[in-house]
Amino acid sequence: MLPFQTLISLDKTLALPVYRQIANAITHxxxxxxxxxxxxxxxxxxMAEILDVHRKTIVAAYSELEVQxxxxxxxxxxxxxxxxxxxxxxxxxxxxxxxGYGKQMSAPFNVLTKERQGSIYPPNTPFHLIIDDGWPDTRxxxxxxxxxxxxxxxxxxxxNPVTGTVTAGSLTLREAMADYLSETRGIxxxxxxxxxxxxxQMAIFIxxxxxxxxxxxxxxxxxxxxxxxxxxxxxxxxxMTVPVDEQGIDTDAVADICRKHPVSMLYVIPHHHHPTTVxxxxxxxxxxxxxxxxxxxxxxxxxxxxGFHYNSSPYLPLASGQHDGRVIYIGSFSxxxxxxxxxxxxxxxxxFIQQGMYLRKLLDLKGNHLMEDALAVLIKNGxxxxxxxxxxxxxxxxxxxxxxxxxxxxREVVEYTVPTGGMAVWAQFKIPLKQLSAHATKQGLYIxxxxxxxxxxxxxxxxxxxxxxxxxxxxxxxxxxx
Amino acid sequence: MLPFQTLISLDKTLALPVYRQIANAITHxxxxxxxxxxxxxxxxxxMAEILDVHRKTIVAAYSELEVQxxxxxxxxxxxxxxxxxxxxxxxxxxxxxxxGYGKQMSAPFNVLTKERQGSIYPPNTPFHLIIDDGWPDTRxxxxxxxxxxxxxxxxxxxxNPVTGTVTAGSLTLREAMADYLSETRGIxxxxxxxxxxxxxQMAIFIxxxxxxxxxxxxxxxxxxxxxxxxxxxxxxxxxMTVPVDEQGIDTDAVADICRKHPVSMLYVIPHHHHPTTVxxxxxxxxxxxxxxxxxxxxxxxxxxxxGFHYNSSPYLPLASGQHDGRVIYIGSFSxxxxxxxxxxxxxxxxxFIQQGMYLRKLLDLKGNHLMEDALAVLIKNGxxxxxxxxxxxxxxxxxxxxxxxxxxxxREVVEYTVPTGGMAVWAQFKIPLKQLSAHATKQGLYIxxxxxxxxxxxxxxxxxxxxxxxxxxxxxxxxxxx
Numbered sequence: 020m021l022p023f024q025t026l027i028s029l030d031k032t033l034a035l036p037v038y039r040q041i042a043n044a045i046t047h048x049x050x051x052x053x054x055x056x057x058x059x060x061x062x063x064x065x066m067a068e069i070l071d072v073h074r075k076t077i078v079a080a081y082s083e084l085e086v087q088x089x090x091x092x093x094x095x096x097x098x099x100x101x102x103x104x105x106x107x108x109x110x111x112x113x114x115x116x117x118x119g120y121g122k123q124m125s126a127p128f129n130v131l132t133k134e135r136q137g138s139i140y141p142p143n144t145p146f147h148l149i150i151d152d153g154w155p156d157t158r159x160x161x162x163x164x165x166x167x168x169x170x171x172x173x174x175x176x177x178x179n180p181v182t183g184t185v186t187a188g189s190l191t192l193r194e195a196m197a198d199y200l201s202e203t204r205g206i207x208x209x210x211x212x213x214x215x216x217x218x219x220q221m222a223i224f225i226x227x228x229x230x231x232x233x234x235x236x237x238x239x240x241x242x243x244x245x246x247x248x249x250x251x252x253x254x255x256x257x258x259m260t261v262p263v264d265e266q267g268i269d270t271d272a273v274a275d276i277c278r279k280h281p282v283s284m285l286y287v288i289p290h291h292h293h294p295t296t297v298x299x300x301x302x303x304x305x306x307x308x309x310x311x312x313x314x315x316x317x318x319x320x321x322x323x324x325x326g327f328h329y330n331s332s333p334y335l336p337l338a339s340g341q342h343d344g345r346v347i348y349i350g351s352f353s354x355x356x357x358x359x360x361x362x363x364x365x366x367x368x369x370x371f372i373q374q375g376m377y378l379r380k381l382l383d384l385k386g387n388h389l390m391e392d393a394l395a396v397l398i399k400n401g402x403x404x405x406x407x408x409x410x411x412x413x414x415x416x417x418x419x420x421x422x423x424x425x426x427x428x429x430r431e432v433v434e435y436t437v438p439t440g441g442m443a444v445w446a447q448f449k450i451p452l453k454q455l456s457a458h459a460t461k462q463g464l465y466i467x468x469x470x471x472x473x474x475x476x477x478x479x480x481x482x483x484x485x486x487x488x489x490x491x492x493x494x495x496x497x498x499x500x501x
Numbered sequence: 502m503l504p505f506q507t508l509i510s511l512d513k514t515l516a517l518p519v520y521r522q523i524a525n526a527i528t529h530x531x532x533x534x535x536x537x538x539x540x541x542x543x544x545x546x547x548m549a550e551i552l553d554v555h556r557k558t559i560v561a562a563y564s565e566l567e568v569q570x571x572x573x574x575x576x577x578x579x580x581x582x583x584x585x586x587x588x589x590x591x592x593x594x595x596x597x598x599x600x601g602y603g604k605q606m607s608a609p610f611n612v613l614t615k616e617r618q619g620s621i622y623p624p625n626t627p628f629h630l631i632i633d634d635g636w637p638d639t640r641x642x643x644x645x646x647x648x649x650x651x652x653x654x655x656x657x658x659x660x661n662p663v664t665g666t667v668t669a670g671s672l673t674l675r676e677a678m679a680d681y682l683s684e685t686r687g688i689x690x691x692x693x694x695x696x697x698x699x700x701x702q703m704a705i706f707i708x709x710x711x712x713x714x715x716x717x718x719x720x721x722x723x724x725x726x727x728x729x730x731x732x733x734x735x736x737x738x739x740x741m742t743v744p745v746d747e748q749g750i751d752t753d754a755v756a757d758i759c760r761k762h763p764v765s766m767l768y769v770i771p772h773h774h775h776p777t778t779v780x781x782x783x784x785x786x787x788x789x790x791x792x793x794x795x796x797x798x799x800x801x802x803x804x805x806x807x808g809f810h811y812n813s814s815p816y817l818p819l820a821s822g823q824h825d826g827r828v829i830y831i832g833s834f835s836x837x838x839x840x841x842x843x844x845x846x847x848x849x850x851x852x853f854i855q856q857g858m859y860l861r862k863l864l865d866l867k868g869n870h871l872m873e874d875a876l877a878v879l880i881k882n883g884x885x886x887x888x889x890x891x892x893x894x895x896x897x898x899x900x901x902x903x904x905x906x907x908x909x910x911x912r913e914v915v916e917y918t919v920p921t922g923g924m925a926v927w928a929q930f931k932i933p934l935k936q937l938s939a940h941a942t943k944q945g946l947y948i949x950x951x952x953x954x955x956x957x958x959x960x961x962x963x964x965x966x967x968x969x970x971x972x973x974x975x976x977x978x979x980x981x982x983x
Contacts, residue, residue, distance in 0.1 A: 033684050034886035035684050046687070046817055047821070050821075051823070087783060088784070104783070112689075112690060112826045112848070115826070115851070115852050169648070170645075170648055173639075173644055173645070202515050202516060202517050203517055205528070208594060218865050221864055246862065246866070249862075249863055250863045300570065301586070302585060305586060332524070335525060335532075342594075344594045359870060359871045359872070360869075361865065361869055369594070369597070380702075380728065381702070381731055381732045382864055383698075383700050383864075384728070384843075387843055388841060390841070401516050404516035
């Protein structure tokens with residue numbers, strides 16, 4: 020007889036009832052081929068003694084197994100493993116999926132694997148300090164207000180179960196957004212022009228999927244936002260890059276490409292180009308609109324950083340100008356509040372938004388409507404605007420503090436231009452950044468080694484998420500590595 | 502001189518400062534071509550009188566415009582619209598995006614448009630009652646506990662700004678999941694085998710994208726889960742359907758297809774097939790594992806409904822059997838808690854999960870890690886298990902109550918089989934469902950007209966989200982429509 024005592028290990032501290040544990044164990048061993056078809060099982064009394072449980076427990080386990088068709092219980096003959104089950108050997112997940120699937124993505128994703136080694140997103144490791152890519156300081160965000168609204172909405176739902184699902188996102192949020200965008204950015208968009216997404220990244224994916232067919236020519240600045248380019252390549256785009264100077268992406272270079280090739284889409288970050296933080300000049304904004312009309316290509320305007328400007332106010336988006344629907348505008352609240360609040364949005368023509376809705380449904384059905392409704396309240400109450408005003412003051416101070424530190428502590432090794440806004444400084448190091456990054460890691464400070472920015476010895480120094488004291492510590496660690 | 506009084510309308514109740522409103526208005530009119538290049542603007546004093554604001558406000562607005570390069574201010578000569586800006590006409594988003602983009606998706610999405618007319622997701626309309634596709638009752642879920650954990654984590658983050666980002670999802674959640682899946686479902690998966698997604702739908706999209714290349718043969722039951730099939734078709738799959746009977750999908754039909762065609766992937770919902778609610782029998786589960794090994798195809802096991810069983814315990818997933826990594830297991834917490842908690846997961850081989858991580862990054866970067874950490878606490882504390890135990894009792898009662906109502910009030914017009922679990926009854930009507938649905942809508946009750954299920958006069962009656970009184974009202978409305 021098989022050693023059931025060791026085969027069936029019971030743990031009474033588990034959530035799972037003991038009789039279920041017994042049933043599962045037996046099922047498991049049947050599948051593993053340890054218990055062959057037609058094998059006799061000990062009677063309930065005997066098994067109860069073996070496993071040191073009450074007989075009723077075994078009875079429950081056996082009847083469970085019988086109901087599920089794993090064993091046959093015959094009066095006065097005992098229990099047997101069912102005979103109509105094929106024999107099987109044990110199996111688990113290995114390191115590699117068989118049959119090639121899971122491999123077919125390798126080609127496009129090798130790129131990512133490489134980039135990932137120097138991801139702009141620091142890993143979950145024992146870092147005491149993290150110099151990030153330019154993330155907001157969650158400690159400043161009115162998340163308590165957001166959660167208060169969220170909870171009160173939950174309470175309401177308790178009373179009222181009726182909830183509709185709209186893939187485009189919460190109606191109240193889209194209504195609030197329409198006013199907000201028109202008041203703050205001169206964007207005239209109605210509810211039918213708005214799609215709420217799970218973060219700006221999803222908006223980029225959707226807008227790209229709707230404007231790119233495999234082989235299509237797509238223009239973006241170089242260096243540029245790696246994760247966006249990865250999406251475009253993933254969708255089969257033929258990437259054509261143009262230089263980026265202190266005025267933003269080079270529109271003459273864009274014109275040159277348009278004269279030679281049909282262009283489907285251009286991706287631009289008008290405020291604080293990633294990674295170099297430059298702002299697109301008004302003249303170039305208009306030039307882009309002209310070119311998009313002349314050569315009929317779509318512009319994806321990724322304006323995630325609109326809310327953060329220190330020396331002057333932001334320029335109105337291309338989306339507020341004359342675009343005849345050629346501009347697809349993308350924004351996010353992850354920067355305004357916290358990266359954990361994954362609410363982004365996409366503005367476009369009605370039929371475009373319709374398509375986007377269907378695509379979003381395929382990606383993730385819908386967002387968290389309660390959280391979206393809560394955000395709508397904060398927008399209407401002006402909490403968001405007040406927070407942005409406050410955050411801009413704090414971040415401006417932190418930027419000035421960072422530049423002071425760079426000029427005093429790292430003058431010999433770092434070159435940079437003070438950005439007019441955003442949450443990061445584009446720092447070019449005169450020493451090997453990989454070594455400096457390794458040195459910092461030893462001391463519990465994360466700083467990118469530059470790999471992910473595809474630029475030699477350069478990386479972004481996010482100044483928003485660290486207070487002056489934390490930044491002081493961070494720079495001190497870097498200075499000690501020179 | 503232009504009528505600036507009407508051209509520049511100010512609203513002091515807006516969040517936007519008045520000087521910004523003036524600057525934006527002037528910028529807008531320059532772009533619109535209303536203010537041509539080199540046009541003279543009124544002096545600050547004159548403009549202040551025209552708009553009835555303090556002169557300092559105009560000074561601020563003008564210097565703003567000058568900084569942004571829209572106007573030139575020359576001492577003793579006044580202000581002029583900059584001359585180096587091309588002329589432009591006004592433009593906005595229309596109904597249709599120009600240049601064909603936003604159209605290219607039409608073909609695949611026409612299908613969706615049709616299906617959408619009878620979406621399984623009720624619209625945000627003035628319905629008093631909604632018979633849904635089978636959603637949980639948010640009022641029963643321990644969302645208050647979840648929010649409490651979430652807030653305490655937020656407070657912690659206030660003190661501690663260091664956050665890493667892992668696309669695979671919160672580490673603590675994946676650790677908790679690994680134990681949870683092994684204790685409750687016999688699934689032996691480690692953290693490297695787990696990917697957290699934004700709802701189960703994203704897990705389906707990712708798993709499909711990694712197992713499907715355009716033209717690949719994919720097997721699914723008919724009728725089946727429409728949104729999944731839409732994903733597969735969207736990714737270029739050649740759909741091959743097999744019948745579904747009371748034992749689940751017909752594995753002999755699967756074998757027939759495999760003998761004739763190479764198959765890349767099979768999609769199966771083992772517990773409570775959507776829409777017909779049948780459960781896949783143990784013998785067929787093993788047959789599927791055999792076939793997948795023999796013909797080397799991937800199985801996407803969508804077990805979203807595992808937690809809800811009334812007459813007996815659920816069967817262990819295929820993923821707990823001998824699959825050698827060929828099974829990709831998908832689950833969700835949206836059903837266990839609330840559809841607003843969009844946390845799903847995917848279990849697979851390590852390299853597969855790696856690929857999935859990169860793809861998820863492209864789709865939405867990452868989830869809400871704070872919420873994921875909060876969920877992890879609920880899983881570890883057993884809150885989830887306790888809730889499921891409680892919810893199962895309640896839902897079982899509601900199911901019995903619904904069947905009683907159907908048997909008494911709608912006996913002549915409805916046929917159905919009592920499901921062993923899940924949250925919906927598959928109801929086949931002997932009268933035109935479209936008319937009944939229209940009648941119900943007039944009385945504030947939503948019920949699908951069946952279109953989305955692609956079955957004549959049949960729809961799912963979700964019984965979990967409505968308490969007995971609400972269900973009574975709903976059925977009464979339906980009965981009045983016969």
